[in-house]
Amino acid sequence: MKIRIRKIKKSTIIIHIIAWSVALIWTVPFLGILMAAIRPFSEIVHGWWNFSVFNPSFENFAEAWNHQTAPLGEGIGNSFLIAIPATIIPMLVASLAGYGFARFNFPIRDYIFLTIVLIMAIPQQSIAVPIFQIMNTLGLVDNYIGLILVHSAWGLAWIILFMRNFFSTLPIEIEEAARVDGASEFKIFYKIVLPMTLPALASVAVLQFMWVWNDFFLALILIYSPERLLATQRIPLMRGVYFVDWGVLSAASILLLMVPVLIFALLQKYYIRGMIGWTIKG
């Protein structure tokens, strides 16, 4: 057998060193809170990179989970209660509308479409005061239904756009054949079209779930009972009064961070596709 020695160019080595050091540098801030979470504060007070004494423990995680004023365990449960319906509802509603936009012509379609693009741009602050007043009149302040509805409506714009772009790539011939056979529009949609959209729906689910999970502002203005607070709302409350308790704060941050990181690790393909889809194609 002939052994071939490939010449490795100097520039290739340099590029690899740069790329990998950038990746390392990028993890440093995460490593910092990881160390703060698993080590007692007295060990890291002169820098978490000093390992002369090293007594790792999960005490901080337990303390954050059962925190006295803002138990994170309860918050994480609450966040799931919000994020799951606030992902499913807009997915269903927007799939219908996205299909409508992709397939049917009607006179004001373009204007509605422009509105959707503009909605994607506006800040949540623009609805904050009125949404609080509306929810107040509906009796839905400090109520999960209110927050789920707002998240659903707020997510609709980009999901409609994303789904429309996906639907317009599907071949129309199959649907037309079904129409000739006398199937109703709705039947065509859920029997033929919807099964083909599963990859797109996966992207939508991943992005919308993360968006709702990570949200802080809408929760902040609509939910205020201590036991109903979502996970993101509890983090600032754990800061401590007289000094910043970095151990508990870091542990709580890692627990909160785990959910989106796990989703990203497992469903990266869908996440990236969704990300690229709703920014570029739009």
Added chain:
Amino acid sequence: MREREIPRRKISLSIFFIPALILIIFFVIFPVLQNIFISFFSPSGEFVGLNNYFDVLSRREVVNVERLSRGFPLGALIHNVIWILIHLPLSLFSGLVLAIILRDVKGASIVKSTIFLGMVTPMIVGGLILRFTFEKGVGVVNALFNLLGFEQLARTWTAYPDTALFALVFGSVWLWTGFSMILYSAGLATIPKDYYEAAKIDGATPLRTFFRITLPLLKPITLTVITMTILWELKIFDIVYVATLGGPGGASNVLALLMYHIAFRQFDLNSAAVVATFLTLLTLLVTIGMTKYMVKK
């Protein structure tokens, strides 16, 4: 037969839009309009035209003219502008460079995932990590400055008016670079290899190839990244809330946080509506401007 079929089809089709329309009208469009409406009224319910705007936008919390030559706080609007001026070029450039470098790196997907981690991080956690990283003693940034001999910079950045905003801005580059990197990577993958081969045959230098082939072909992506990044910078809220609450003394306040503060801490809903409308106007200007530019090209 056809004529009778069309109206019936129209009715069945409207079902596709009704749920979405109801949700969007009730919880997005109506509140947005209501917010604009409120901004023209006084707290007692009188129509005051643009008076609220003159009053709120001339406050020191928005633009602090006197302090412009003396340092922070400069007002939330100026802080947002500073955020854009530093964060946009830095994250855009580093994302592009990384995307190009990572094209021919082994294990690029791991490097990319690491950098992209900042994008999936809840911003409330992101802000906390920034504060930790810039904290005196425990934070790595200050150790670095000590090591390099800049002892005067080795301190808790978020606790001083002249460094608080910069800590957040530089830190947010760390969080956001993954965005431009991923979009540029996707864009680079769409450029056909023959373009580069042809350029090589013609004897073009790598730099020339970059400016003549890569950059022009990436232009739509650059425009998208710029638009989305500016929108993100204008809407920035969580990071500031958790790291500094806009402090110290308003030195890192931004428009979104100022709006929250006026609405839900001072309970001045009309003034808050002015800030919110103003912020909305800025985001719409950016979006419309960019869309027009993209359509023209």
